[in-house]
Amino acid sequence: xxxxxxxxxxxxxxxxxxxxxxxxxxxxxxxxxxxxxxxxxxxxxxxxxxxxxxxxxxxxxxxxxxxxxxxxxxxxxxxxxxxxxxxxxxxxxxxxxxxxxxxxxxxxxxxxxxxxxxxxxxxxxxxxxxxxxxxxxxxxxxxxxxxxxxxxxxxxxxxxxxxxxxxxxxxxxxxxxxxxxxxxxxxxxxxxxxxxxxxxxxxxxxxxxxxxxxxxxxxxxxxxxxxxxxxxxxxxxxxxxxxxxxxxxxxxxxxxxxxxxxxxxxxxxxxxxxxxxxxxxxxxxxxxxxxxxxxxxxxxxxxxxxxxxxxxxxxxxxxxxxxxxxxx
Ligand code: NCD
Numbered sequence: 001x002x003x004x005x006x007x008x009x010x011x012x013x014x015x016x017x018x019x020x021x022x023x024x025x026x027x028x029x030x031x032x033x034x035x036x037x038x039x040x041x042x043x044x045x046x047x048x049x050x051x052x053x054x055x056x057x058x059x060x061x062x063x064x065x066x067x068x069x070x071x072x073x074x075x076x077x078x079x080x081x082x083x084x085x086x087x088x089x090x091x092x093x094x095x096x097x098x099x100x101x102x103x104x105x106x107x108x109x110x111x112x113x114x115x116x117x118x119x120x121x122x123x124x125x126x127x128x129x130x131x132x133x134x135x136x137x138x139x140x141x142x143x144x145x146x147x148x149x150x151x152x153x154x155x156x157x158x159x160x161x162x163x164x165x166x167x168x169x170x171x172x173x174x175x176x177x178x179x180x181x182x183x184x185x186x187x188x189x190x191x192x193x194x195x196x197x198x199x200x201x202x203x204x205x206x207x208x209x210x211x212x213x214x215x216x217x218x219x220x221x222x223x224x225x226x227x228x229x230x231x232x233x234x235x236x237x238x239x240x241x242x243x244x245x246x247x248x249x250x251x252x253x254x255x256x257x258x259x260x261x262x263x264x265x266x267x268x269x270x271x272x273x274x275x276x277x278x279x280x281x282x283x284x285x286x287x288x289x290x291x292x293x294x295x296x297x298x299x300x301x302x303x304x305x306x307x308x309x310x311x312x313x314x315x316x317x318x319x320x321x322x323x324x325x326x327x328x
Contacts, residue, residue: 016322019131019139020315022148023189031193033324035158037314038307040325044081045310055084058320061109063089064120064142070281070305071142071152075118078312084115084320106130110137115320118142124182138319146180146242151315152280153186155308157194159300160235162307163276168195171272173229176239176261176288177206183280184239192219201229202239202261205250226261233271236298237278238263238289254287264290268298276300 023031044052060079064072072088079086089109096105102121109117116138119127124145131139143149160167172191178184178200191198198220200207207222223229230236241257251257268275277289277298285291294301318324 017319019127019141020150020319021127021131021139021141023150023153023186023193026150026190026193028193028195031154031157031190034154034311034314034318035161037318037324038154038158038310041078041081041313041317042307042310044313045306050081051083052081053083054317055079055082055320058084058115059113060084060086060116060118060316060320061089061114062086062118062142063105063109065091066120066122066143068120068142070308071120071149074305074308075140075142075151075312075316077309078316081309082313082316084316087114102126103130103133106134106137110134116140116316119144121145124148140315140319143182145182146185147182148186149182149280150186150190151308151312152183153190154315155304155311156183156187156237156278156280157190158307158311159278159304160196160276162303163300164234166194167191170196170234171199171232172196172235172237173199173201173233173271174237174239175226175229175263176202177242178202178239179206179208180242181239187237188217188220192217195219197221199223199229199233201226203251203257226267227270230267230270233275235276235278236263236268236271238283240280240282241284241288258287262288262290263293265292265296268293274298278304281305 044050062072062075076086076088106117114137118140120142121127121144124147126144127139127141141148141150157167164170174184174187188198200222201224204224275298277293278300279289281301283289283294285294
């Protein structure tokens with residue numbers, strides 16, 4: 001199933017990990033261990049009775065202070081399939097409305113013996129702040145502002161590895177608004193750690209400036225001509241246009257965006273035969289991706305969602321048991 005072998009350590013694996021904030025502190029070996037555990041979890045997910053007792057007695061809290069469907073539901077499902085008690089907290093109806101600070105809310109939840117707090121927050125860095133201040137409760141970043149979305153990157157890696165065998169040496173094109181995309185940022189860390197060649201393509205106003213200027217990051221290049229970027233690609237990954245984050249004026253018009261940057265059948269024809277088509281969801285179908293491609297034969301978009309549950313089961317299991325194994 002996998003030919004990935006750990007070759008390079010970024011950090012010595014000493015104390016078990018307590019938090020998952022981004023993939024920049026994950027070694028290749030640690031990523032491989034999560035993906036291997038996720039394969040075992042995927043097997044549980046495909047069973048008729050989707051439940052194992054591995055996390056019985058553990059308390060998992062989700063706190064999503066920004067919109068989410070698949071990430072929130074998949075974390076909840078992952079916790080429940082492992083028999084943890086999962087409690088969902090939303091922004092409204094909590095003491096935040098009475099002016100309680102994020103830290104005091106988190107300390108309160110820690111005092112109730114929450115084992116892990118899974119948080120999505122509109123501000124970059126919010127989960128880091130909590131991780132620094134919580135001594136007993138672990139923190140999982142489920143997306144912070146424009147910054148990071150590590151479990152999305154892990155599910156993307158799992159999806160690619162299942163189809164390509166290994167992402168080592170694969171050409172992966174991330175298309176669109178990579179400047180405002182926390183998915184792109186975490187994908188770049190994960191993909192480069194696993195040896196992929198990442199190509200960023202999109203409007204120059206939506207690309208990380210330092211990369212455009214050629215300041216460079218090993219394994220990452222920028223190609224503003226989309227046809228050239230897609231040429232010979234193993235994976236064509238369309239990012240969602242971040243309307244809520246993009247400052248006005250970055251785009252000439254949505255029509256212009258679609259004309260130049262939409263992933264279409266004609267453009268996909270330049271990729272490798274059988275290239276994977278990916279998107280983190282939610283899609284603006286007909287804008288960054290043509291409908292025929294989103295639902296076409298190469299599309300992995302629903303597969304990404306399924307793998308998202310398996311990866312989140314693996315992360316919860318590893319974090320809460322301090323061990324690497326798969327399902328019980
Ligand atoms: C992403 C997010 O919210 O960061 N969605 C997701 O978690 N699958 C992608 C996006 O909204 O662009």
